[in-house]
Amino acid sequence: MASVRPFVNLVLLGKTGHGKSSTGNSIIGREEAFKRSDATVSETKMCTLQCFMRGDTLVRVVDTPGLLDTQEPTESTLSEIGQAMSLCPGGFSAIIFVMRYGTRFTEEEKQVFITLKQYFGENILRDFGVIVMTQGDSFSNNYCESFTFQEWLNDQKEKDGESPFVQLLNECNNRCVLFYNRGPMFKQLKEESVKEMFDLIRGEIPKPYTSEHFQHAKTARETLIKNLRAPALCAEIQEKLSLLVDQLNRDMRNNVVSYDAMTSNIKEIEWELVKLNDKSKEFQSFKRQIDGLTENIKQMRETEDEEKQRQQQEQMIKDLETMKNFPGFVQFSAAKFVLGFTKVFTTVCNYATVGQFQDTFEIINDRIEKYLNEVNENYEKYMDILNRATLENLPEIMYHLF
Numbered sequence: 001m002a003s004v005r006p007f008v009n010l011v012l013l014g015k016t017g018h019g020k021s022s023t024g025n026s027i028i029g030r031e032e033a034f035k036r037s038d039a040t041v042s043e044t045k046m047c048t049l050q051c052f053m054r055g056d057t058l059v060r061v062v063d064t065p066g067l068l069d070t071q072e073p074t075e076s077t078l079s080e081i082g083q084a085m086s087l088c089p090g091g092f093s094a095i096i097f098v099m100r101y102g103t104r105f106t107e108e109e110k111q112v113f114i115t116l117k118q119y120f121g122e123n124i125l126r127d128f129g130v131i132v133m134t135q136g137d138s139f140s141n142n143y144c145e146s147f148t149f150q151e152w153l154n155d156q157k158e159k160d161g162e163s164p165f166v167q168l169l170n171e172c173n174n175r176c177v178l179f180y181n182r183g184p185m186f187k188q189l190k191e192e193s194v195k196e197m198f199d200l201i202r203g204e205i206p207k208p209y210t211s212e213h214f215q216h217a218k219t220a221r222e223t224l225i226k227n228l229r230a231p232a233l234c235a236e237i238q239e240k241l242s243l244l245v246d247q248l249n250r251d252m253r254n255n256v257v258s259y260d261a262m263t264s265n266i267k268e269i270e271w272e273l274v275k276l277n278d279k280s281k282e283f284q285s286f287k288r289q290i291d292g293l294t295e296n297i298k299q300m301r302e303t304e305d306e307e308k309q310r311q312q313q314e315q316m317i318k319d320l321e322t323m324k325n326f327p328g329f330v331q332f333s334a335a336k337f338v339l340g341f342t343k344v345f346t347t348v349c350n351y352a353t354v355g356q357f358q359d360t361f362e363i364i365n366d367r368i369e370k371y372l373n374e375v376n377e378n379y380e381k382y383m384d385i386l387n388r389a390t391l392e393n394l395p396e397i398m399y400h401l402f
Contacts, residue, residue, distance in 0.1 A: 005056070005057075005058050006056065006057045006058070007057060007058045007059070007060065007089075007090060007093075008054070008057055008058075008059045008060070008093045008094075008198065008201065008202075009059075009060045009062070009088035009089075009090065009091065009092040009093050009208065010027065010059070010060070010061045010062065010092065010093060010094055010095075010096055010201075011062045011064060011081075011084045011088070011092045011094075011095050011096065012024050012061065012062065012063050012064060012096050012098060013064055013081070013095060013096065013097050013098065013116075014096075014097060014098030014099065015098075015099075015100075015109070017100070018098050018099055018100040018103070018134060019098055019100055019134030019135065019179070019181055020063065020064075020098040021034035021035060021063055022034075022134065022181040022182070023096070023098050023132055023134060023179055023181060024050065024061050024063050025181070026179060026180075026181050026190055026193075026194055027059070027061055027194055027197070028050050028052050028059075028061055029052065030050075030052075033050045033061075034048060034050065034061075034063045046065065046080055046083075047062050047063070047064050047065075047080055047081070047083050047084050047087060048062065048063045049061070049062050049087045050063075054198070060087065060088055062084045062087050062088065062092070064080065064081045064084060065077050065080055065081070074228065075225055075228045075229060078115070078119050078224075078225075078228075081119075082119070082214075085211060085214060088208075090208060090210070091208035091209045091210035091211065091213070092128070092208055092209050093128075093201055093205060093208045093209075094128050094129070094130045094201045094205050095120075095124065095125075095128050095129050095130070095209075096130050096131075096132050096197075097113075097129060097130065097131050097132065097168070097172070098132050098134060099131060099132070099133050099134070100133070100134050100135055101133045101134060101135045101136065101138055101139050101178070102135060102138055102139075104165075105163070105164045105165035105168065106164060107164055109164065110164040110167065110168065113125065113168060113171070115224065118217075118220045118221065118223070118224040119217065119220075119221050119224055120209070120213070120214065120217055120221075121209075121213055121214070121216060121217035121220075122217075122220075124209070124213075125168070125171040125172050126171060126172070126173060127205070127209070128205055128208075128209045129171065129172035129173075129175065130172060130175045130176070130177065130197065130200060130201065130205075131168065131169065131172055131175065131176040131177070132176075132177050132179050132197065133149075133176065133177070133178050133179065134179050134181055135181070135182070136149075136178045136179055136180035136181075136186065136189060136193065137180055137182055137186055139152070139178060140186075140189075149176075149178040153169065153174070153176060156169070157169070173204065175200055175204060177193055177196050177197045177200060178193060179193045179194075179197075180193055223277060226275060226276060226277045227277055227280075229275065230276055230277065230280065230282060233272065233275055233276060234276070234282045234286075236272065237269060237272050237273065237276075237286055238286075240265075240268075240269050240272070241269060241286070241289055241290070241293070244262070244265050244266070244269070244293070245293065247262075248262060248293075248297070252300075257300065257304075259297060259300070259301045262297050263294075263297065266290060266293065266294055266297075269286075269290060270290060273286055273287065273290070
């Protein structure tokens with residue numbers, strides 16, 4: 001069975017202009033391995049991988065887009081940094097947070113690291129974070145050789161134990177290395193700082209951050225992504241709601257409201273709403289607006305249905321009033337009866353014998369007498385029903401008549 005080659009996978013994170021790419025070049029030992037940027041615009045737009053052998057160990061170094069360039073990391077930036085997982089088979093051994101010595105670490109930058117913990121997991125800094133402070137040459141110029149970098153770190157804790165930088169330092173379990181990236185006169189110090197970093201990782205971070213760790217952070221990461229998408233999504237939902245209310249008002253003025261279409265549009269907005277964090281105040285606000293709009297449309301539809309039903313019932317009453325002229329109806333029925341009788345009588349005359357004619361005539365006579373009796377009897381009943389017609393008993397009346 002082939003032995004597995006030992007590896008160290010490093011992911012570089014930091015603000016543009018703080019020496020992130022230069023730090024990568026110092027680690028690898030090649031000046032142009034990563035493209036450096038001295039401006040505020042990052043040269044690194046996507047994750048970049050460089051590899052080298054350090055003894056018998058394969059070292060992979062991934063440079064990432066500037067995470068701290070804005071107060072709030074974008075979804076695309078975090079997603080790109082997440083792609084570092086695919087460039088590091090077996091996971092990454094440490095996350096290197098690159099900071100420039102002499103600059104103030106702000107509350108806004110601290111918020112970025114809180115976001116990073118949501119994306120990669122609550123223990124990402126404690127278990128895998130290493131701070132690299134660049135411009136060690138500036139530190140050496142400011143302090144004499146007797147004042148070490150470790151003493152400077154302790155001094156920062158004594159001065160302000162609650163400062164954002166000290167909080168980050170504590171989060172990373174005090175893993176912090178001073179780097180010398182510039183100038184040939186600091187070549188030995190550069191090599192020593194790189195070695196110190198590798199020794200620190202080997203001694204304090206025995207196991208890498210793997211895809212299993214990344215999977216454990218899935219729920220918090222999905223919540224974070226929802227929150228990052230929220231501003232644009234809220235603007236989109238608000239626009240759709242405003243247009244829907246405007247359309248409803250115009251349709252009401254023109255008496256052409258399509259309640260089915262309105263309901264369908266509301267359902268579409270509700271599908272968009274589930275993309276927001278249901279605990280957020282924006283979600284609750286939109287939910288109240290949608291519920292109120294849904295209830296208004298429901299009431300309007302019920303009112304319109306009631307009005308249509310009332311108009312239909314009024315028309316039925318008018319029709320019933322017209323039918324109260326029952327003699328005309330009787331005359332019409334009698335005319336139909338006579339027509340039928342005439343046809344039967346003609347047929348009998350053409351084909352019947354005298355005996356058959358007499359029998360048939362007696363049958364017809366009996367039916368005429370029965371019909372007239374039914375007409376007289378039902379006439380009184382129908383007139384009584386029609387005279388009692390009201391909106392309340394209209395269904396019952398229609399049942400009796402039809």
